[in-house]
Amino acid sequence: MTSEITLFVNPTAGRGRGAHAAQPAAAALRAAGFSVRTLVGNGPEDALRRAREAVDAGTGALIAVGGDGMAGLALQAVAETRTPLGVIAVGTGNDFARALGLPIRDPAAAGRLAAEALKSARIRDVDLGRVDGGRGGGRWFGTVLASGFDSRVNDRGNRMRWPAGRFKYDLAMVAELAAFRPVPYRIRLDDGPVLKVDATLVAVGNGSSYGGGMRICAGAVLDDGLFDVTVVGDCSRTTLLRVFPRVYRGTHLDHPKVTVHRAAKISVEAPDVSGYADGEPLGPLPLTARCVPGAVRVLAP
Known part of the structure; x- marks a missing residue:
């Protein structure tokens, strides 16, 4: 697995928490030895295009920073690929992160968890719905x-x-x-x-x-x-x-x-x-x- 990780950021999530949350999450990943690239799109379509490009280029993980909308957008890029998804849950709902047992509105803890999971290959296969x-x-x-x-x-x-x-x-x-x-x-x-x-x-x-x-x-x-x-x-x-x-x-x-x-x-x-x-x-x-x-x-x- 490549050591380059992509943070997929919604800067407006949780009334602006998304932009601030990216910093402690990135710091936790860098402290664990990962190279971190931050991806912010100009609207959902552009963001999804960039996320898919990162997945196609072989990023080690796509880590969504935001709420359920951002996690849902990230799913469109990683579903049925080998690229693992991480979630830094700082939105209003955060129900996907909640279902996974991930930290809510604690980006530093979520970043450390993502780093530990990547280092120990602690990866879980879960179902998705398709419409x-x-x-x-x-x-x-x-x-x-x-x-x-x-x-x-x-x-x-x-x-x-x-x-x-x-x-x-x-x-x-x-x-x-x-x-x-x-x-x-x-x-x-x-x-x-x-x-x-x-x-x-x-x-x-x-x-x-x-x-x-x-x-x-x-x-x-x-x-x-x-x-x-x-x-x-x-x-x-x-x-x-x-x-x-x-x-x-x-x-x-x-x-x-x-x-x-x-x-x-x-x-x-x-x-x-x-x-x-x-x-x-x-x-x-x-x-x-x-x-x-x-x-x-x-x-x-």
């Missing part, structure tokens, strides 16, 4: 593909210019609650029959959480070759308000309106609903996703 169909076709994801109430909150929050940070999405959730109604879904698990269900949301989990620790697919693990699919049924607004806070503990899965399925492939269709994966928009349903076992090598704790 087919829609504008998101061909996209890899590490955590959760969301659709329904949660994706509508994302849609609204992304359109809001004020306030900043997570509070914006709290306000978006309140606004969506006032107007939301369950929608008719058509779901096919693997090659089984089509399930028709009125649902509040359908979440497809490669990892267990999204939104900064909301354990929507609490039983999902990263290396079992299967998605956990959480379907929240036709809840009233009152029921949703009562159940939704339980998602942080994962105890919502016990509610009678919630069902969980496990599948290696899923197709989801619903009118006027968008999909999001790793917090990034995929476009409108229908979408199909499949779990690809061992699709990425990650630097493990």
Whole structure:
């Protein structure tokens, strides 16, 4: 393995934490004897192009510095290659790093862990989801593909210019609650029959959480070759308000309106609903996703 490591940096992650986090992470890697190259793109497309060039050139590892969006962008460059991925998690959500058991908002510790993992070849193969169909076709994801109430909150929050940070999405959730109604879904698990269900949301989990620790697919693990699919049924607004806070503990899965399925492939269709994966928009349903076992090598704790 080459001693040159690429830091893939989102300078705006976590309200500017990304730019500051690169320095202690790089220092920890250099102290361990690695040569560090920092890569910052002019927008997502340029950043991904540069990351792929680094992977093609044989970088020893691609280490994403930022939040889930940056980790998700890095996945597009390293999936199904031999290049390991490291994560310096300093964003708002950090759910992929959380699923991997990596340090959160401690770039020096995360940098030291990455260096130790590289020196001892402590590398773990984990699954990824891959999306087919829609504008998101061909996209890899590490955590959760969301659709329904949660994706509508994302849609609204992304359109809001004020306030900043997570509070914006709290306000978006309140606004969506006032107007939301369950929608008719058509779901096919693997090659089984089509399930028709009125649902509040359908979440497809490669990892267990999204939104900064909301354990929507609490039983999902990263290396079992299967998605956990959480379907929240036709809840009233009152029921949703009562159940939704339980998602942080994962105890919502016990509610009678919630069902969980496990599948290696899923197709989801619903009118006027968008999909999001790793917090990034995929476009409108229908979408199909499949779990690809061992699709990425990650630097493990």
